[in-house]
Amino acid sequence: xxxxxxxxxxxxxxxxxxxxxxxxxxxxxxxxxxxxxxxxxxxxxxxxxxxxxxxxxxxxxxxxxxxxxxxxxxxxxxxxxxxxxxxxxxxxxxxxxxxxxxxxxxxxxxxxxxxxxxxxxxxxxxxxxxxxxxxxxxxxxxxxxxxxxxxxxxxxxxxxxxxxxxxxxxxxxxxxx
Numbered sequence: 001x002x003x004x005x006x007x008x009x010x011x012x013x014x015x016x017x018x019x020x021x022x023x024x025x026x027x028x029x030x031x032x033x034x035x036x037x038x039x040x041x042x043x044x045x046x047x048x049x050x051x052x053x054x055x056x057x058x059x060x061x062x063x064x065x066x067x068x069x070x071x072x073x074x075x076x077x078x079x080x081x082x083x084x085x086x087x088x089x090x091x092x093x094x095x096x097x098x099x100x101x102x103x104x105x106x107x108x109x110x111x112x113x114x115x116x117x118x119x120x121x122x123x124x125x126x127x128x129x130x131x132x133x134x135x136x137x138x139x140x141x142x143x144x145x146x147x148x149x150x151x152x153x154x155x156x157x158x159x160x161x162x163x164x165x166x167x168x169x170x171x172x173x174x175x176x177x
Contacts, residue, residue, distance in 0.1 A: 024130035025095035056120030064090035082167035093131030
């Protein structure tokens with residue numbers, strides 16, 4: 001199918017960190033591993049092909065600040081871009097998200113997939129961002145079997161000259177099963 005675009009078994013490049021056993025807990029904007037055990041790591045061509053054949057739901061996990069008011073909204077200081085058709089679930093890629101965000105992530109995935117743990121999910125953020133790696137790993141631990149990780153993120157998408165759309169973060173609590 002898209003074997004040439006996959007990054008299977010790529011040896012670690014110089015300066016590429018090893019895949020950790022747990023989640024990345026800090027310094028999210030730094031070099032990421034070459035892959036994620038259990039997930040399929042895609043380059044831009046692979047991500048584009050997967051989305052063109054509607055093989056996965058694209059999920060943007062870029063971090064975003066939130067109002068400190070109870071149930072407060074996301075604070076978007078400037079327009080953000082994302083891969084067309086994506087759902088933006090901010091902060092689900094934190095190493096240890098607050099319980100409210102973790103529950104929202106679980107409920108959103110359940111809703112998006114209709115409870116089908118075999119439905120494809122494509123996680124991305126920015127280049128050199130651990131948030132998407134953490135979110136993809138969390139989806140695997142929740143039992144999703146077709147998890148894709150696109151480490152180049154929206155930066156790689158834009159660099160390839162592909163179209164984007166304005167990103168709108170979903171409110172916490174949206175997308176209940």
